[in-house]
Amino acid sequence: MTSVEEQRPRPLPAGASPRWVRLLSWGVAFVLSVALLPTTIQVLTADYGLNAGIASALAVTQAAPLLLAVVHPLRAWYVIFAADVAGALALLTVDFAERLLWPFPPMEVVGYVGLCLALGLREPRRTLLAVWLATAGVNVGLRFFAPDGTSDTSTLVTILGGVALVLGGALRERYEAQRRLAEQETISEAERDRRTLLEERARIARELHDVVAHHMSVITVQADTAAYRLDGLPPDAQQEFTSIAATARESLGEMRRLLGVLRNEEARGELAPQPGLTRIGQLVEATVRAGVPVEFSPCDAEVPEAVGLSAYRIVQEALANVVRHAPGAATQVAVSADGDQLTVLVVNAPPPEPPAAPLEVGDTGHGLVGMRERVRLLGGTLDTGPLPNGGFRVAAQLQLNEGDFT
CATH class of the missing domain: 1.10.287 (Helix Hairpins)
Structure with missing residues (x-):
């Protein structure tokens, strides 16, 4: 079921995340309305000689709905389209200079093209096609009533309106494609983490x-x-x-x-026996042979096999990360038992020389995930993160009392 928040119409461009982008549409619509309203009244009365009351009514119905177009562009189109046609018919009742434009004065052309752009940013292709066909059909019909000597603007409105509809639709579809791609990448990343x-x-x-x-x-x-x-x-x-x-x-x-x-x-x-604390020394020796100087402090305490196995795996992954991401870095490995806890500490300094390229491409992040799971299963704590000097630290505390494993 769609939530109320999703059903509520959003300002153009729909779903834009930056706040200034969402406010931009309101700003443009406000400027157009404020500019076109008095201009329309002045032009229709002074230049075309239309009655002031009729001119004011036409100006309000042609300019004010532009604010509505920010949220409901199709509803605004119904009002403005009807008002523009009514205005063209009203101009046929007065005598005006032949040099003037008909059926749509310049301010109506500007408002209608802006409205078409808003439609393209919100409505689907089928609606945009219907709007353009309606515009073209009415303009063709009005040409039969054009006064002699006037400059016809119906073709201009048809062309510019179509361009605005196509441009707005292209921008909307491009944004939708980018949004779907971002959602798919987010889902894929979540699935990779889950896997x-x-x-x-x-x-x-x-x-x-x-x-x-x-x-x-x-x-x-x-x-x-x-x-x-x-x-x-x-x-x-x-x-x-x-x-x-x-x-x-x-x-x-x-x-x-x-x-x-x-x-x-x-x-x-x-199926081979699982390693424990006694095998950590072999890990250290193998890491030293790989060119990483390691200082090792072993622990000879008797610990549960699950704890010893987890400690071994944590050290194994930490040393592998040093070899991959900080080759040649001085490293310290310390394992100690104190009371009912086993502490595992792996700290490496920054590499002597930054590697020209990573030794592995596309790291899946299994290491830290595995460490956290092992520590969680044993009721311990894990602290990992970079050091101020550029190194890295892995510190785990594992419970030795099996009754505490939750």
């Missing part, structure tokens, strides 16, 4: 699946072998362990069925 988020969540889910599957498998094995490892186990306890093993095995199967859709043929390499 990036979903892809990163799928990757995280696959990795967490490996971690959870490992623990569930351990529970199953321990429960199944409890009767053999523990001597003198009461029958009730044996039955309890058997029930635990069955429940764990069933849960593991359900989890694999639910998350199996996330494993495609290209993801077979992810």
Whole structure:
């Protein structure tokens, strides 16, 4: 359902965002109305000899609706078109100099052409064609009543009106095309962001699946072998362990069925054990071999596998960004555990020499999205951003207490 705001007519040009552009149409219409109103009265009375009352009525109906044309140009056209035809017929009742213009004096030509431009900026092609045909038809009919010796302006109005209609329509269609293109780009950008988020969540889910599957498998094995490892186990306890093993095995199967859709043929390499804090040193060594000097402060604390995996991925992405965007920049990597939090810090200085061209074109932005998702899943915080000296900082705090993961 269209909202009231969308149904409400907007000033010409419709939908223009800059405020001065929206006000421009009102300004032009106001100037035309103020200028044409007294001019029309003066010309019709002094030059054409028309009655002052009739001239005033014609002037008001021909000039004042130009203000209406800013919002409702087609309604304004009905009034002005009828007033112009009525004015042409009224001039046939008085004697005026042969040198004067008929059926439309100059001020009426100016007002009508401006009205046609407003119509072109708002109305569809079918309406514009109907307006031009009506204008041309009336002008052809008025030529049969033209007084001898007058300068005919009907052809001029037909041509100039058609040009104004075409020009306004072309401008409107160009604006609509640009607006639709901008909307499509906005939708495409939102879809790309959504797809990036979903892809990163799928990757995280696959990795967490490996971690959870490992623990569930351990529970199953321990429960199944409890009767053999523990001597003198009461029958009730044996039955309890058997029930635990069955429940764990069933849960593991359900989890694999639910998350199996996330494993495609290209993801077979992810069946290997997931990395953790102990593998961050290998990342640092590989980055150093790539030409980036890295100072590393390791952490030997025992952390949950999900936390260690997330810390590894955050460091991995941060170092990859350094290699891509700041090759050769001095970098510090620090991982530390304090109480119930694991802090991951990656800070790089500006590159010694700005790269001539980016090492990658069309960055999808997966890195920061993945970092935020991992930190959010672990109930932590993430702080990323440029430094005053031109470097970049990535700081993440991950909860070590699994009960806090929300």
